[in-house]
Amino acid sequence: SQKIEQNSEALNIQEGKTATLTCNYTNYSPAYLQWYRQDPGRGPVFLLLIRENEKEKRKERLKVTFDTTLKQSLFHITASQPADSATYLCALERAGGFKTIFGAGTRLFVKA
Amino acid sequence: EAEVAQSPRYKITEKSQAVAFWCDPISGHATLYWYRQILGQGPELLVQFQDESVVDDSQLPKDRFSAERLKGVDSTLKIQPAELGDSAMYLCASSLARGGDTDTQYFGPGTRLTVL
Known part of the structure; x- marks a missing residue:
């Protein structure tokens, strides 16, 4: 079955720096890979979706890359701010409406 | 901006009791x-x-959990009887997706x- 690995250790960075989070998966390559943000006690919020035929996607200070050879996605937040502190979840989906599988997430702390 | 509504926000129950959660998706x-x-x-x-039909319930513990979406709009998830291991956050989500998209x-x- 598909497994998703995200850094279980929290990532601590200084304000203004670029945060890079990693999502590795095993088994099949997903058709879609998504990143969500989740604040404590709240539901996840969608950030970006990247398709298997796309290498990179950007949205404001966010950038996602997708390497199907390495079976890895990288999620970057440039010019990070304390308000970016949250847990970031990686989620995979196969083509044809199969269920979405979520990783456990990586906690990001941005210090002022 | 439209939001997915859920209730209650918090529920504390004793094991062996029944609980129900409600979700109203985005119109x-x-x-x-x-x-x-x-x-x-x-x-x-x-x-x-998808609408009122179940498309995937492979991970639903059917001996104690049930879910319905009778009119294809809001939905109820029920647990009976609740067990200690059911303590968790129950999230509802919705999307426009239809037909495999x-x-x-x-x-x-x-x-x-929280199950006590």
Whole structure:
């Protein structure tokens, strides 16, 4: 079955720096890979979706890359701010409406 | 901006009791999802509806859990009887997706269940 690995250790960075989070998966390559943000006690919020035929996607200070050879996605937040502190979840989906599988997430702390 | 509504936000119950959670998706969204999220883990899909039909309930413990979406709009998830291991956040999400397409999932605030 598909497994998703995200850094279980929290990532601590200084304000203004670029945060890079990693999502590795095993088994099949997903058709879609998504990143969500989740604040404590709240539901996840969608950030970006990247398709298997796309290498990179950007949205404001966010950038996602997708390497199907390495079976890895990288999620970057440039010019990070304390308000970016949250847990970031990686989620995979196969083509044809199969269920979405979520990783456990990586906690990001941005210090002022 | 339209949001997914869930109630209650918090529920404390004793084991062997019955509990029910309610979800009202964003208007017009065909697909509705119920997820369970244990602290420190990612959401795990319990059941997925497209309109009123179940399209995936492979991870739903059917001996104690049930879900329905009778008119293809709002949905109820029930647990009877509740067990200690059911303590978790129960999240509802909805999307426009239909017929195998993918689309953004919009999550509600969740119901935090504690079983004593």
